[in-house]
Amino acid sequence: MxxxxxxxxxxxxxxxxxxxxxxxxxxxxxxxxxxxxxxxxxxxxxxxxxxxxxxxxxxxxxxxxxxxxxxxxxxxxxxxxxxxxxxxxxxxxxxxxxxxxxxxxxxxxxxxxxxxxxxxAPDTFLGAGIQTAIHLIEQGEIGVPVGASAFMICSGHEHWHPDPAFYYDIGGGPMFDMGPYYLTALVALLGPIKRISGSARISYPERTVRSKPKEGTKIVVSTPTHLSGVMDFASGVIGTITTSFDAFGGTSLPPIEIYGSQGTILVPDPNTFGGPVRIRKSDEKEFSEVPLSYGFAQNSRGLGVSDIAKAILEGGNYRANGELAYHVLEAMHGLLESSEKGTHYIMESTCARPESESKVLQFAEESF
Structure with a gap:
């Protein structure tokens, strides 16, 4: 080979x-x-x-x-x-x-x-968890998707990262740091975004590092640390997203939920490759876990590198591509611009929803 x-x-x-x-x-x-x-x-x-x-x-x-x-x-x-x-x-x-x-x-x-x-990156949407959720949607297991919600809420990286200052600089914050995982997963699940409205704030102008080796160092915050937005997808689905470094009491909210005309899917953390994936149909009283139907449930970072490398070597499409990443980048900026101007942001870019067929994942998984 x-x-x-x-x-x-x-x-x-x-x-x-x-x-x-x-x-x-x-x-x-x-x-x-x-x-x-x-x-x-x-x-x-x-x-x-x-x-x-x-x-x-x-x-x-x-x-x-x-x-x-x-x-x-x-x-x-x-x-x-x-x-x-x-x-x-x-x-x-x-x-x-x-x-x-x-x-x-x-x-x-x-x-x-x-x-x-x-x-x-991220290439986590290529893993077993989100690919299984995509398969359920494509098979009509929850009917027609109508809504989605996403939550990434934590207390900030100064509590654990050895050098967290850049997370509070321009290009950081919870949206630019973690938003790509959630927005990329949502686009992979539901297709491109058409319109965004958002609200954002810097909750605390200064943060104190709690982790070693820079414990006690002060960080001046230059980017919003709590952001919420509403997204209109081209498919008609309406989604909401909240990302925050300001939840010092923790949260019990799920990472991503997809609501359909016949049921709801609980999508796993898009910062991981595995599950669990849970579904509850309209005639069921409880959520049940769905077996993962694809490989790469472990930390498989590099899967996107493998995908683009195969395209370089053999031709064909690759899914963690620049057009998808740019669409997500514009969406993040759209949320901030909407907050600053008090108006809806209309997306200029679009992208294809990444191909999800299991045949695409023809990689050796034995070593993972």
Missing amino acids: KKLKIGIIGCGNISSIYMENCPKFPHLELVACADLDEKCAQAQAGKFGIPKACSVEELLSDPGIELVINLTIPKAHASVSLQALEAGKHVYSEKPLAITCEEGKQMLEAAKRKNLLVGS
């Missing part, structure tokens, strides 16, 4: 799971990693047996590397991805695709101009 040589830029927290998982896919070959802190790159290379740790410039100039996985902080996503595209590399980026819609457009235009592919 032909392998695609890949390199990772950004060796922070999230890189470990990619470095662990990518070699498990038979058509991926992780050959290099890079970071602004070369000692960090060297440490990760040693830990995961990556042949080369190098500078970003060295990685981008390596003619053997065809796909770059961009795991830098959100503010750097666009600049690093654009550098990779200009160097002739395909790109798969962590979420969000970019900080601004203009940056996102530049990335997609550069990729088109150079005949390259752009993909983006």
